[in-house]
Amino acid sequence: AQSVAQPEDQVNVAEGNPLTVKCTYSVSGNPYLFWYVQYPNRGLQFLLKYITGDNLVKGSYGFEAEFNKSQTSFHLKKPSALVSDSALYFCAVRVSIYNQGGKLIFGQGTELSVKP
Amino acid sequence: GEEVAQTPKHLVRGEGQKAKLYCAPIKGHSYVFWYQQVLKNEFKFLISFQNENVFDETGMPKERFSAKCLPNSPCSLEIQATKLEDSAVYFCASSQSRTAKETQYFGPGTRLLVL
Numbered sequence: 732a733q734s735v736a737q738p739e740d741q742v743n744v745a746e747g748n749p750l751t752v753k754c755t756y757s758v759s760g761n762p763y764l765f766w767y768v769q770y771p772n773r774g775l776q777f778l779l780k781y782i783t784g785d786n787l788v789k790g791s792y793g794f795e796a797e798f799n800k801s802q803t804s805f806h807l808k809k810p811s812a813l814v815s816d817s818a819l820y821f822c823a824v825r826v827s828i829y830n831q832g833g834k835l836i837f838g839q840g841t842e843l844s845v846k847p
Numbered sequence: 848g849e850e851v852a853q854t855p856k857h858l859v860r861g862e863g864q865k866a867k868l869y870c871a872p873i874k875g876h877s878y879v880f881w882y883q884q885v886l887k888n889e890f891k892f893l894i895s896f897q898n899e900n901v902f903d904e905t906g907m908p909k910e911r912f913s914a915k916c917l918p919n920s921p922c923s924l925e926i927q928a929t930k931l932e933d934s935a936v937y938f939c940a941s942s943q944s945r946t947a948k949e950t951q952y953f954g955p956g957t958r959l960l961v962l
Contacts, residue, residue, distance in 0.1 A: 761947075765950070767953070773955060774955040774956050775938065775940075775953040776953075777950050777951075777952060777953075782948040821890070825948075825951075833878065833880075833903070833947060834880060834895060834903060834906070835882075835892070835940075837890040840888040
């Protein structure tokens with residue numbers, strides 16, 4: 732079965748410091764991995780995705796993620812955190828559309844808090 | 848449109864009442880997905896459509912939930928005889944094609960409260 736795990740419920744970072752939000756996955760076949768951000772009382776906003784190719788993926792708002800096949804991880808990173816980055820972050824894997832309809836399977840979310 | 852639109856933003860129902868939620872996908876997107884977010888964090892897939900055809904309904908509690916995507920109309924998710932545990936935020940997402948690499952874009956959600 733396909734699954735995604737975000738081992739940290741909460742990550743606290745000081746403004747200006749680098750941040751990492753962790754994600755590991757378990758899939759059969761090629762992984763299609765996504766990061767979304769959810770601000771309070773808002774919908775999910777797409778940040779970035781890994782499909783194939785370069786293991787370092789760059790996305791919106793200065794975020795990037797590193798795909799590591801051997802560790803089955805797709806950690807989200809940012810070199811210098813902003814207070815405005817404080818939000819709920821979700822890692823997701825998209826199931827192959829041919830046998831399971833293309834739905835997203837989400838991790839449990841990580842709350843990022845950036846303090847001034 | 849350029850964004851997924853969902854209405855209403857908030858919906859309050861008494862237990863046993865019907866609730867109907869609407870979603871307009873991004874123009875040109877053929878796939879629509881419904882998800883339920885409970886307990887703040889947990890996302891549960893409900894159903895997906897390819898145009899007006901159900902593509903995957905493995906997540907739907909079929910005894911009370913139904914959904915449609917009709918031509919030239921917003922998609923809808925209907926809950927008959929709501930229960931307290933149906934209280935959640937319901938998100939609709941759309942994607943352009945059937946390939947797994949396509950991004951799903953989410954609407955702002957409908958917050959359903961069942962009292």
